[in-house]
Each structure stands twice: as structure tokens, then as C-alpha cells.
Amino acid sequence: MTESNFTHEDSRADELSHAEVYIELHQDKDFIDELVAHIESDSPDNVFNFLEPYNAADVADLMEVLSYKERRDLIRLLGEKLDPEVLSEIEGSAQDDLYDQLSNEQIADAVTDMEIDDAVYVIEELDEEDRSEVLSALPHDDREAIKESLSYPEDSAGRMMQKDLVALPEFWSVGQAIDLLRDQSSDLPEDFYDVFVVSPIHHPVGKVSLAKIMRARRSTKIQSIMEQDPPTVNVMADQEEVAYRFTKYHLISAAVTDENNRLVGMITVDDVVDVIEEEAEEDILALAGVGEESMGDSVFSISKDRFKWLFVNLLTAILASLVIGLYEQTIEKLVALAVLMPIVASMGGNAATQTMTVTVRALATKEISPANASRSVWKEFKVAMINGIFLSLISGGVAVLWFGNPLLGSVFAAAMIFNLMCAGLCGILIPLSIDKLGQDPAIASSVFVTTITDVIGFFAFLGLATVVLPPL
Amino acid sequence: MTESNFTHEDSRADELSHAEVYIELHQDKDFIDELVAHIESDSPDNVFNFLEPYNAADVADLMEVLSYKERRDLIRLLGEKLDPEVLSEIEGSAQDDLYDQLSNEQIADAVTDMEIDDAVYVIEELDEEDRSEVLSALPHDDREAIKESLSYPEDSAGRMMQKDLVALPEFWSVGQAIDLLRDQSSDLPEDFYDVFVVSPIHHPVGKVSLAKIMRARRSTKIQSIMEQDPPTVNVMADQEEVAYRFTKYHLISAAVTDENNRLVGMITVDDVVDVIEEEAEEDILALAGVGEESMGDSVFSISKDRFKWLFVNLLTAILASLVIGLYEQTIEKLVALAVLMPIVASMGGNAATQTMTVTVRALATKEISPANASRSVWKEFKVAMINGIFLSLISGGVAVLWFGNPLLGSVFAAAMIFNLMCAGLCGILIPLSIDKLGQDPAIASSVFVTTITDVIGFFAFLGLATVVLPPL
Known part of the structure; x- marks a missing residue:
């Protein structure tokens, strides 16, 4: 070839x-x-x-x-x-x-x-x-x-691991290790990168890379060149946790331990690479309301999967429209409200999506945690306030120029800032709450977030208009 | 400790x-x-x-x-x-x-x-x-x-690689390789997993894992145990390409070559793992209109970054509202139109986001390509048609029940199916076109897609209503 x-x-x-x-x-x-x-x-x-x-x-x-x-x-x-x-x-x-x-x-x-x-x-x-x-x-x-x-x-880690691995007692020498590797070569995994060091009761106490063994003199004690107490993975840990540890500690392989901390297997990074991609992929698709879907799936199975989400969205969109329905008389009097109201809802939806996406990823990568959650909420509040002020000023100005109605412009601006603030808070509080309930925030957050910003947007704008605008 | x-x-x-x-x-x-x-x-x-x-x-x-x-x-x-x-x-x-x-x-x-x-x-x-x-x-x-x-x-791969690596001529024996590793141990990289085999003009022609060297007899020729012509990485390749090759071929390390196919460095998987996460992360955030943002960034820089996207969204939302403005008189006559129109736009936006997200990821993971693009477009068209039919029937039914107006229900259903079909096509054609222009489809797709579905949704629903509904 x-x-x-x-x-x-x-x-x-x-x-x-x-x-x-x-x-x-x-x-x-x-x-x-x-x-x-x-x-x-x-x-x-x-x-x-x-x-x-x-x-x-x-x-x-x-x-x-x-x-x-x-x-x-x-x-x-x-x-x-x-x-x-x-x-x-x-x-x-x-x-x-x-x-x-x-x-x-x-x-x-x-x-x-x-x-x-x-x-x-x-x-x-x-x-x-x-x-x-x-x-x-x-x-x-x-x-x-x-x-x-x-x-x-x-x-789970148990599904990902392989049982074939090399484990040595800590008092062995490099020479003994090399001889063992050569003699047992048929029982060894096809490829491995680290040798694990175990205590007499088979707890993993160290790890040595093959490169280190290779470079050391035969008389060197394994104990003196091993990395002590390397990060391990529990056999029941979810693959997402496994991927997190591999990424954080730059691992090539890790010992897998059972509930008694005994070495039961090994996971190598090549299998983790797939998981990292898979988990990020799941989040992206879930946020867009798509399940696990691949290019090769049939039209029918793709349609069915996406239909679920679209149907839920139909229900929530109807919910938001019910709010509009409450104000039919106000709209009848001033159709400009109908023209402007989608802008309020759309801006809220987008601002909430930004915050929600950042939060979902921060939860997945463990950047956000109970220790800093309240700090993050406060920060999102400030971001929402800053952008709310600027965007409501711009929007209000546009509305005044368009319809020549300063009062309408003020109502529009007020609804805009109110909805953007709510959007910022919902965008972070909803995924945090879903996560706290032990559910996947990527899957359910979008529905709640967009429904709430739509409903609040229409309520704020049309409600305020009904109260404030003079009967025409 | x-x-x-x-x-x-x-x-x-x-x-x-x-x-x-x-x-x-x-x-x-x-x-x-x-x-x-x-x-x-x-x-x-x-x-x-x-x-x-x-x-x-x-x-x-x-x-x-x-x-x-x-x-x-x-x-x-x-x-x-x-x-x-x-x-x-x-x-x-x-x-x-x-x-x-x-x-x-x-x-x-x-x-x-x-x-x-x-x-x-x-x-x-x-x-x-x-x-x-x-x-x-x-x-x-x-x-x-x-x-x-x-x-x-x-x-680029050039930035990711390290220059320290072990390269041997193919006619060497395992014993010679082991002796070299032991003698040069101070010049070697801290950790490495493969030894590269090079031709006399320093082209990489093979790769042997340390595990294989370790297991072989000293007299074995490197050539006889090496993997021939392993996947390599060009020094100018983007990190995304590097990550793609590592994932696809389950690599632990890869030789990096210059434009003359000479070995110039090595990339190990621990550095690639970060890239995989980073690239998927970028796509998720870009789709939501957020740049590279981390939990530690200041409120000001986060606000500024998100403002850009929200401002663009404000402009596109105004564009969509201009369409509504064209039909003020129609809405004045039948306020139910104002109540229902956000549903049409919202459903289109969601259906388009589903398709767009799947397409953006398929492009990133090279599942979609010129070879199968037209097949994918046709498939999305069929998915959009199936879901369009079901959802427009349900929506039409709801509208009839709600407003007791069968003609309004028909207009609503027709606009819904039309918008969902357009959404499906835009959802795939827009990212494909942006990709073809050499731009990142994750960044720009959302704006175009949501604007188009909003505009088409309002046009279809209100335009059709103006033509079809009897003057009230």
C-alpha cells in the first residue's frame, strides 16, 4: 500500500x-x-x-x-x-x-x-x-x-473501564516491573500508558508512566518514581464525572476503584475523548430542543423527536397568547401595541437565552456551585440592569420616533427594562433550580425560560399600557 | 500528608x-x-x-x-x-x-x-x-x-505541539531504542506515549507505543512492531482539525509535520482534550449570542459582549415589527390576529433553531459535507413537512375553538405550515451557506434564521388574513 x-x-x-x-x-x-x-x-x-x-x-x-x-x-x-x-x-x-x-x-x-x-x-x-x-x-x-x-x-465508569491492567506492589524495582511486562505480554491490554501501584489490600496508592519506567535504572524502586495518590475514578461515577476528572487533571489513564477503594479496572483517555464530545453535544442539542439525533437517523424518528419539543412550545406560545387575549380591547384602541409587543418578548427571550446558556455550561463544567451561586445571581442581575437601561432607552426612542407618542415610548421602555431584568434572573435561577432538583438543566430550562419571558413581556407591556395610556 | x-x-x-x-x-x-x-x-x-x-x-x-x-x-x-x-x-x-x-x-x-x-x-x-x-x-x-x-x-497545531520527542530510524532494534531512552533521559519530554519512526529525510513513517516496545524482545526490529503510516497532523492545521483527528483515530499522540512532510513536533492527547471542550463550548455560546465568557469576567465586559447581540436582535425585531406595521388596519379589524401572530413566529423560530443547531454541529463534526449536503436538505424538508402538517392541524383546531372562526383557523394553519417549512429550509441552508463562505456558522446563523422566520411568519399570517378574511 x-x-x-x-x-x-x-x-x-x-x-x-x-x-x-x-x-x-x-x-x-x-x-x-x-x-x-x-x-x-x-x-x-x-x-x-x-x-x-x-x-x-x-x-x-x-x-x-x-x-x-x-x-x-x-x-x-x-x-x-x-x-x-x-x-x-x-x-x-x-x-x-x-x-x-x-x-x-x-x-x-x-x-x-x-x-x-x-x-x-x-x-x-x-x-x-x-x-x-x-x-x-x-x-x-x-x-x-x-x-x-x-x-x-x-x-458509568464501570461500563467504560477495561479489566486488563498492570498493577504492582510498591516495593518492587523497575527491573522486576520490566521483566513482568515482558513475561506476561500476552495478558496485557493492547495499549496502556501507566502502571498502577497497589497496597497489599489492592488499594491504588500510586501510578508510574511507562516513560518514567523506561528511563529509570533497573534497580530503582517503583515507589521512588511513582506519582503518589493520583486521582482515581469510582466505578459508579457517571461518564460526565469521569470526563471532568480527566480534563481537569490532564490524565492519560486512571485507576477505577470500587466502594472499598479497591482497584477494579482502568479507563484510558481515548475512551474519554468521545465522552467529552458527546456530553457537550448533548447540551447543545438539548438547549435547542433536539434529542440525541444523528445525520443517519430516519426522517420519521427525527420528526417524532423534534415534534415533542415543538408541541410543548406550541402550548407555551398559546399560554403567552392568552395573556395578549386579556388585552384585546386595549390593542383595538391602539394597534401600535400589537406592532411593538413582539419586540419586548423577543428581547426578553434572547437575553434569557444568553444567561441560561452560560449557566447551563457553567454547571456542566462545575464553574458554578453552591459556593458561588449567589454571587453569580447578583452578577447576572447587574448585567441585566446595565443592558436593560441601554436597550430600553434605545427602544423607547425608536417607539417615539415611529409612532410620535412619547407616552407609548415610555411604556415600551419600562416594559423592556422590566422584562430584561426578569429575563436575566430567570436565565440563571431556572437552570440552578432544575440542577438542584437533580434534573438536567440543559433539557428543561429553555421551555420555562422562554415561556416566562414571553408571558412577563406581554403582561408588562400591555398591562402597563392599559393602565397608563389615556382612553383614546 | x-x-x-x-x-x-x-x-x-x-x-x-x-x-x-x-x-x-x-x-x-x-x-x-x-x-x-x-x-x-x-x-x-x-x-x-x-x-x-x-x-x-x-x-x-x-x-x-x-x-x-x-x-x-x-x-x-x-x-x-x-x-x-x-x-x-x-x-x-x-x-x-x-x-x-x-x-x-x-x-x-x-x-x-x-x-x-x-x-x-x-x-x-x-x-x-x-x-x-x-x-x-x-x-x-x-x-x-x-x-x-x-x-x-x-x-494552530504549531502552537499546541512540543518539540521534544523521540524519533528513531526504522532499522533500529528494540534494544537500541531502550538504551537511547535510558541514556538521553534528561532531554526527553516529561511524558510521552509513542516513539516515532522516521525515514532518512525525517518523514514520519511509523509509530510504536511504549507498551509495545516494553513487551518486545531486545532483538526485535522496530520496523516489525510499528504502526505503519499513522495519522499525522500538519503544523498549520487548526486546533479544531487536530481535535477531530485525535477523536476519530483514538490517538494518544501524533507526529506534527511541516509542508515538506518532515517531523517537526508532537502533540499529546492531554492538550487536545481541552481543545475539544473549548470548541464545543464556543459553538454552544455562539449559538446563544454569547462570546467567549467565563464566570470570572467583570460585569462590564460581560454586559458589553452580550449587548452587541441584543442590539442586533433589537434591529431584527424592529424589522419584523415593520412587517406587522404594514397590516395595522387588518389587525384593527380583527384583534384575534394580534393574539395569534406571536405563535406563528415562535413556532417558526423554534423549528428553525432545531434544524440550525443540528446543522451547525454536523458541520463541526464533519458529518455533513458537500457529498451529502443535498441529501440532508431534502431530509430536513421532509421533516419540516411532517411536523408542519401535524402542528398546523393542531394550531388551526385551537384557533377555531378559541375564536369560533373557521376561516381564521384556516389562515392560521396555512401560515403555520408555510412558516415551518421555510424554517426547516432556512435552518439548514443558512448555516451551510455561511460555512461555504468560510465563516463560522455557529456565530452568524441565529440572527439570520430568527429574523427570517419572524418576518416570514408575520407576512404569511397577516398577509393571508388581509386577502382572505372578509371585511368585517
């Missing part, structure tokens, strides 16, 4: 500043056309030879952009030659299609070749019946390891 | 499911109160001994939650004993405060103890004058390495 890299390197790379240096295979229309042509030629050899130089991650991405039919044909043509790793790289509905098309026997064969954490990723996705069939087709040790992993809650 | 871990482990850990297992120090009100008491006691020893057991990352987080005055006092009390690593861990306005308070000499001392990538992180933050003063106070080699790093564009 002469292909020097897994993705095309753009030859203009050095001319570009530092924007897009790489064009990924699955973004390369010509490459995909060629692949489709090979699939249509219906020759297993053609397809296999064409894809052979590429990494499983690239093949998985390619499968995700193919149409349903192209994907099925590709899987059929590859047959036994399909790289098992593709099974643990593929996502979304392409993943379902692939697993559906393979026999349980084929899946079991592929899973046998995987590290336990990847195997669990595949098995988790199968329905109950397929799962037990695949499990029973596995070698005994793999089956037991996967079953143990599945006994931990979904998205 | 008896503290067995860097953060408190909750003793109820095993009783909890797998929610919050850890309470971080900077979230522990009692701990912070104690720290503040020590600061107020004005005893350098008290403060130092109290904080000594903790990791620099924890001390940095603690500084971020302290008030401006507490933080200054803490920095003064710690003096020379401040862990240099805190300088590279701290963020936001606490970072500015810390750097302001330290003399350039103190910063230079701290920087000298750091790895080059951390040193660059600190130096980047200084203003021009301080930067050259600190640089000239550094040892020659450090200064040159930092200057070279700074010569690469901000957020």
Missing part, C-alpha cells in the same frame, strides 16, 4: 493559512462516486481492494454517508472481509443497519477480536434476544468480562 | 446511584470558608500548609471562585511558594489578576519550570511589553522554543 495517510492531504496545505488542511474521505464527492461505482460493479474484490488502505474509522464514516441501499450492498460485498473494528466505529442509523444485516454469529466473531470496552459498545446496542445469542457464542472469558461490564449502570 | 485524594470523596458514594460521586473542592462551601479564614488570618504558613496537599488544578479552581480581594491576598500570602503550574491552569479574569499581580521576573521563573506548550499558554496571555520582558528573562533555549511556537498562527 502506498497511500501514505488515511485521509487525503490537500496539496495546497502550505498555501492555506490554517483553515481546512484536510479533506476527509467521506467529504470527498469524487471518492464517494468512485466507491459507489465499485459497489455497483458488484465485485467483492474491487470493493475490498478499494477500501483496504483505509482505517476502520474512515470506512465507518463512509458507510454513514452512503444511502441505505448502497450501504447494504457494500456490507454484503465485503462479507467476511469487513474489518471488525468498523462495528465499534459506526454510529447512528448506519449502525443499526449494519448490525441488522450481520448474523449474530458474524457479530460474535467480530466482538471476540475487540477490546472489552469496544465489545460492550457493540453489545449494548443489540436487542435482548440478539444480545444473549451473541453472548453465548463468545469465549467464556470474554462473555464473563462483558457481562460484568453490563452489570454497571449505563454511562 | 494524609489526604488520599485531590478532591473529597463523598462517603455516601456507594449509596448514590451514579450521579455526583465527587464534590469538587471549589464547590465545597465549608472548605472555601476555611480557606478564606486562613487568608484573613494573614499568615503565609497557614495558607500554604492548608493548600499544599492539593493539585495545581484545584488551587486554580479555588482562586477562580474567590473574590478579587481574597484572591489578591492569597497570591500575596503564597508569594514565592505559589505552585508555578497554577499559572497554566487558571482561566478567565482570575488569570488576568494573577498575571497582573506577579512581577515579570516571577512569571519568567514559573515559565522556566514549565513544558513549552504550557509556557506558550501563559506567554500568549501577556501584553506585548510584558511578553518581551518575560521572554528576555528566560534561558536561551526556552526563549527560542517559545518564539518558534509563537511564530505559528494562534490555535
